[in-house]
Amino acid sequence: xxxxxxxPELSERFNADEPRVDWHDxxxxxxxxxxxxxxxxLYEDWETLRNTASAIKDNVLGNLADxxxxxxxxxxxxxxxxxxxxxxxxxxxxxxxxxQQAGATRMVKSKSMLTEECHLNEHLAExxxxxxxxxxxxxxxxxxxxxxxxxxxxxxxxKKEEIGELFHQHLGTPxxxxxxxxxTEAARQHLRDKFLSRRVALTGVNFAVAExxxxxxxxxxxNADMGVHLADVHIACMGIEKIIPRREHLGVFxxxxxxxxTGQPITTYSSHFKSPRAGAQLHIVLVDxxxxxxLGREAFRxxxxxxxxxxxxxxxxxxxxxxxxxxxxxxxxxxxxxxxxNLDMTKNADLPFASTLCGSCSNVCPVKINIHEQxxxxxxxxxxxxxxxxxxxxxxxxxxxxxxxxxxYQVWAKWGVGPCALFxxxxxxxxxxxxxxxxxxRHPKNRSGIGI
Amino acid sequence: MSVRDQILAKVRANQPVDERPLPDLTSFPVxxxxxxxxxxxxxxxxxxxxxxxKDFAGIETxxxxxxxxxxxxxxxxxxxxxxxxxxxxxxxxxxxNVELAIITGTFGVAENSAIWVTxxxxxxxxxxxxxxxxxxxxxxxxxVANMHQAYDRLHGQEYGFGVFIAGPSKTADIEQSLVxxxxxxxxxxxFLLG
Numbered sequence: 001x002x003x004x005x006x007x008p009e010l011s012e013r014f015n016a017d018e019p020r021v022d023w024h025d026x027x028x029x030x031x032x033x034x035x036x037x038x039x040x041x042l043y044e045d046w047e048t049l050r051n052t053a054s055a056i057k058d059n060v061l062g063n064l065a066d067x068x069x070x071x072x073x074x075x076x077x078x079x080x081x082x083x084x085x086x087x088x089x090x091x092x093x094x095x096x097x098x099x100q101q102a103g104a105t106r107m108v109k110s111k112s113m114l115t116e117e118c119h120l121n122e123h124l125a126e127x128x129x130x131x132x133x134x135x136x137x138x139x140x141x142x143x144x145x146x147x148x149x150x151x152x153x154x155x156x157x158x159k160k161e162e163i164g165e166l167f168h169q170h171l172g173t174p175x176x177x178x179x180x181x182x183x184t185e186a187a188r189q190h191l192r193d194k195f196l197s198r199r200v201a202l203t204g205v206n207f208a209v210a211e212x213x214x215x216x217x218x219x220x221x222x223n224a225d226m227g228v229h230l231a232d233v234h235i236a237c238m239g240i241e242k243i244i245p246r247r248e249h250l251g252v253f254x255x256x257x258x259x260x261x262t263g264q265p266i267t268t269y270s271s272h273f274k275s276p277r278a279g280a281q282l283h284i285v286l287v288d289x290x291x292x293x294x295l296g297r298e299a300f301r302x303x304x305x306x307x308x309x310x311x312x313x314x315x316x317x318x319x320x321x322x323x324x325x326x327x328x329x330x331x332x333x334x335x336x337x338x339x340x341x342n343l344d345m346t347k348n349a350d351l352p353f354a355s356t357l358c359g360s361c362s363n364v365c366p367v368k369i370n371i372h373e374q375x376x377x378x379x380x381x382x383x384x385x386x387x388x389x390x391x392x393x394x395x396x397x398x399x400x401x402x403x404x405x406x407x408x409y410q411v412w413a414k415w416g417v418g419p420c421a422l423f424x425x426x427x428x429x430x431x432x433x434x435x436x437x438x439x440x441x442r443h444p445k446n447r448s449g450i451g452i
Numbered sequence: 453m454s455v456r457d458q459i460l461a462k463v464r465a466n467q468p469v470d471e472r473p474l475p476d477l478t479s480f481p482v483x484x485x486x487x488x489x490x491x492x493x494x495x496x497x498x499x500x501x502x503x504x505x506k507d508f509a510g511i512e513t514x515x516x517x518x519x520x521x522x523x524x525x526x527x528x529x530x531x532x533x534x535x536x537x538x539x540x541x542x543x544x545x546x547x548x549n550v551e552l553a554i555i556t557g558t559f560g561v562a563e564n565s566a567i568w569v570t571x572x573x574x575x576x577x578x579x580x581x582x583x584x585x586x587x588x589x590x591x592x593x594x595x596v597a598n599m600h601q602a603y604d605r606l607h608g609q610e611y612g613f614g615v616f617i618a619g620p621s622k623t624a625d626i627e628q629s630l631v632x633x634x635x636x637x638x639x640x641x642x643f644l645l646g
Contacts, residue, residue, distance in 0.1 A: 027628060042563075045480055055475040062470025065463040072456075078612075084456040136634060137625035153625060160627045180629035188635060195635070196548055222581045222621040222636025229578035230544055240463065247606060248477060251599035254616075255563075265494060265564035266599075266618050269581075269636070275612040277577055288459045296466030 006350040011322030024157060025320040031153075032314040034263025035364065041265075042255070053252050054368040057305035060243055061295060067210035067243045068286065074213025078275040080282040088118035091287045095120060095202065095235055096127055098283055102233045104129075104200045108191075110217070110224035111135040112204030113151050113308060114237050114287060116330035117343070131202075132194045134223040136187050143170045149324025151331055152261050152310035157323050191223070201227030205238035205284075206307070207253055211246045214274035215284070218257060218267040225271055234276065237285045240292070241304040253307060256366035260309040294342045299377040303338045305367040312361035312371055318354050327351060334361035338374040341382060349387035352378035482597040487562035488644070491595050495565035498619035499632050500640040504592070511554075511589065511643050520585060522551030527575055528589060544578040553583035557590035557642070559605060563598045566616035567642065568606070577613050581621075586637035588617070592644040 015021055039046050060067060072082045085091035091114075099107060107124070109115065109131050121131045121142075133142045137154035141147065143166055148154030155163070164178035173186045203224045208215040215236060217224045228234045244253065250270075258264040276282035295301050313319045313333030324332035329340040329348060334355060340348035352375045361371040382388050453461070484490055492502040505511050508530040515534060525547070526535035531554055538553075539546070555574040557567040567588050571577050580586050596602050602616075621636030632638060 030628070044483060048479055052475045052477070052479075055472070058470055058472060059474050062468050062472075064467050065460050068460060068463065084454075084459055086455050086459060090455065134635070135625070136623045140625065153628075155625055156628075158627075160629070163626055180626040181631050183626055184623055184631040184634060188633065191635060192548075196545055220621070221623050221634035223634070225578070225581040225615070226635045229576075229581065240459070245474060248600075248603040249474075251603040252477065255599050262624070264498070266561075266566050266616065268498075268618050268621055270566065270616040270618075272611070272614045274614075277613070286459075288462070292459060292462040292466055295463060295468075298468070301468065 005328070007322065007326050007328070007354040008350070010326035010328065011318075011354070014323040014326055015321070021321055021323075023159075024323060027156065028314045028320045031262060032311070032364070035260055035311055035314065036263075038259035038263040038265065042259070045255075049252060049256055050366055050368050053256055053307075053366060054305065056244060056249050056252065057367050059245065060241070061301055061304060063245075064240065064243065064295065067245060068240060070210040071208055071213055071243055072286070074211070075284055076213075078213045080213070080276065080284050083283060083285045085285055085287045085289070087289050088287075091115075091118045091237065091285055091289065092120050092123040094285050095237070096124060096129065098233065098235055099124070099129055099200055102200055102281075104198075104233070106130045106132070106198050107200040107202060108132050108134050108194050108198045108223075108227040108231070109202040110204065110219060110227055111138055111154075112202065112237055113148075113330055114204060114239050114289075115202070116147060118287070118289065120237075132191070132198070134191050134194065134221075134227055135219070136184065136221060136223075139187060139191065140166065143167075147325070147330065149332065150310060150313060151308050157325070192226075195223075195226040195230050198227070199231055200233045200235065201231035202235040202237065203228060205236050205242050206257070207244050207250060208238055208242050208284075209245075209247050209250070210243050212274065214247070214272050215242075216250060216254075217271045217273065218254075218269065219271075220264075220268045222269055225269060228273075229277065231280070233281045233283065234273070235283045235285065236273065237287060240286050240288055241295075241306075257307055257309055260311040260364065260366040290342050294339075297342075299381070300338060300342065300374055302369050303335065303342075303371075303374060305369050306335050306339070307367055308335075309366055311364040311366065315360045315364050317356055317358065317360070322354065327354065334371045334375065335369070338371060338378060341378050345382060345385060345387050349382045352376075352382065477600055480598065480600045482601065484562065484597055487595040487597050488592055490562040490597075491560050491565050492644070494563070495619065495642060498565060499622060499630075500565060500619040500642060502642050502644060504644045506646065508645075511645075514643070520552040522584075523549055524552045524554070525550050525579070525583075526554035527573070528554060528556055538575045538579060540575045542576070544576050544582070547576060547578060547582050550579075550583040552585045552587060553579050553637075554587040554589065555580060557588040557594070559594040559596060559602070560590050560642075561597075561599060561602045561616070562595055564618055565642075566602075566618040568602065568614065568616055570611040570614040572611070580615070580617060581636045583637055585639045585641070586617070586620070587641040587643060589643045589645055592646045 140155040150156045160178040167173040205215045319333040337351035359372040524535040527538045560567045620632045620640045621634045623634040
């Protein structure tokens, strides 16, 4: 077993400040409610949209190799240069060599969870490259020398007074100033200077279209576009699962993405990059890093449908009360907990246990990933692989008979032995700060996937 | 075998057999006929400003009443006496001091008030992002109901760069407080023409 702090220990630290946990919990729940309202504005279409998005992704997973080849062919025809990286190290090396070819020692970067997953910034820093993250939330955590705690809202765990102090130290804002308007303006001025002076810009990719070779990047701030359109070299990094078959499918995903993420009808900018600007270069880096392995695991391949909206985090009683950093992985929350064991089963064996299996994640997922079922599957798989410590294993044996049968589960529940109490034995609570009797009355297999 | 071929071989070996066809996208009916009203309502909600004008003279009157002190650029011929043309082959950094950019929108989408524009609308890709304020001239009858109709319009269209823009640049990264004007335009005015 690794000695790296695990989710129970890390969330205990987070829970040391109870009012802060309440604040974090309430903030995320508010975003979940905004998501509900936005979904309700499309109530006639919403479930059809989710089913359609999921079916498109099924088709992608079944035909991924052909779609990747088509995307590459089209992208090259459009004037892009396509690179392939088997793992994080290859990805980082490709980006570094592109910077070196451009003679650049500085770069602006918009949000890309893939580069977090690959620890790109650290690799570039070791090689003398300065990276400035340009999403406001990412810049805040970068200045604080922290990873993001949420994939959509990277500094959701920071209070404005703390950001005020951070900006006072780094950007020279007046001491004691915590006005979001003033702090955002300071960041605007600070980052505008970076946009205007950097010659290489890196972005993530939200969707890449096999049919046309174009890709779409969604932001509210406009930071991806400010970086790219002022740079000589655009590097776009994407996991191979970001492919969608046709341009028209963007209609489905763009209707779902922002509504699920923040409750907005769409992000301010949905930028479609097809060919490089005249005189500029466009490089696309296609990264596997374990995705092809996950594709081969029947129980877990649906996790590759994820469009990174973060809705599962905002609704998760455990995430809301333990914070993103407790997951010690680039992607936190329920989706992170089913992606992380694929990256490293030993290091991330604790994460599938950081859940009440209440199923709320699956209910809000815009592409209908069976997240809570995969969390349950991972627990069994990790135990089979010998990655789970003794206490969890004993609990698991006791629980397996109960959980394998909805009837047994009901019997236990009727006895008044709250199912959550069983989970607590199983997972060695206090690892579940959000568990309560209201959240896991029903057997995971008897839950519907109705989005609410 | 190259890295590319290795990845593709692994994907091919591990991808499931799925012969189900792609889903039909025609099952999303248009839910409203009041697309202009919906567009204006949503735009106001997300921080944009809809302005209905009869003709370009109406835009001129509006700009006289609501002046933007500083550099104004536009590629719209009817507004050339109010703005300098967007320089086509200039260094994009030279646009850093633009106060207002006025561009033409191709079409709008009622459900989210996004407006589709491509680089053909503004010559330099950075224009709608680098300006302090953005104005888009959109024919009032060029509004579709939803994103499915939007992509029907884009079917087979060629562009090097295109973008849906919905309102001003914004962020809520500091304690979820909405602030307009993150890195892109601080305001977005949409002149609905005709």
